[in-house]
Amino acid sequence: MKLSDKRCSIQDAISAIKDNDTVMVGGFGVPGTPIALIHALVAHGARNLTLIKNDANEPGMGIDHLLQSGQVARLITTHLGLNSGAIALMNSGRLEVEFNAQGILAERIRAGGAGIKAILSDIGVGTELADGKQVVELQGKPYLVEPALRADVALIHADRADSFGNLAYVATARNFNPLMAMAADRVIAEAERVLPLGQFDADEVHTPGVFVDHVTELGELSEEYAVVRR
Amino acid sequence: MVARAAREIAPGMVVNLGIGLPTKVVNHLPADFPVCLHTENGMTGIGPTLPPERADRNLIDAGGAYVSTIPGSAFFDSATSFAIVRSGRLDLTMLGAFEVSASGDLANWKIPGKFSPGVGGGIELAQKARRVVVLTTHTDRAGNAKLKQNCSLPLTARACVSRIFTDMAMIDVTAGGFVLVEIADGVSVADVVAATDAPLHVPDGPLPRF
Structure with a gap:
């Protein structure tokens, strides 16, 4: 028996993304952000996207390119503090933002990837993050219903892959990547090395290749992947 | 104040230091002090911060600073990172504050109309760390008290703060409200009372200084 070969070009992988799609994007700051896939999505031009990403990167980096190109209508995130441009878009009403507690965003994605419809959590009970959420009482205490999140497409950055799409991550570039890699109908992974x-x-596999649809090998990394000098 | 707050960390603790003043606490611990620092973006066993020329592009803390490993460090995904927080494995977190109430409510993530970057991991740290201490200036830049009877800003979590370190004093939050425990050099009890917008219980006798 033999496992299939999922290697393809970045452009071919990105070409299936449609207007109005929901797209998960891995990364926490620069580490784990699939920068080459993001640039390909900017070039592809799909519009009215919903992005799910922990943070909005920094001005001129990562998903900021998609925000500034006007392709994103809605952002589901936890924190925009390092991107003044994203905050300006939100404040002007041109970008709808849904804030989640960070670990709850992670669990909603994990639930989506595990075929679970929602989680119950006491995080944010009694604060404005509970506004509008369904409350369930369990053993006499109130819990918020946090619906699972899935996406049409997930964009993943891995350190290494094989041609079947098995993935592994390094250091703090892991973050949301393995969770998102389980939670989308089409999973596209860029990898710094694709092994035979x-x-x-x-x-050593962190994400089994069965979750991954397309693997693309990065050549020389652009300057945007490098250490940020602030 | 930061040096005094560092004495809050006991050997063997798992600790998360919030962005801002709390990250400076680590500078006041001996290099061989046994403590496990946790960061939300997926690491335990944080080592010293590195300058850009020595940094690993894949190794940052939740505030974006380039950090390093130490023997025994571990990396994990974001769900595991917050499982550590919510399951009670975090002994202590030190957070900044806009306001703290006399019942220990914390507001540190949003000033409506002025500052709303999102809460990040702050709610889970404040709500689920086994002990929450706050490091903050006693008043804001305009001189308004940050320690108040009730918070006026959107809350991060209710009744979560145990102790507050400020540039003027160390104050505990008790069932009976704020209690002055220690006082900074050069500050009088009357100064602290005047800068606190809630009743402040002052024990009899001289207070320790820091």
């Missing part, structure tokens, strides 16, 4: 089948130790 059999060269990737099965015990």
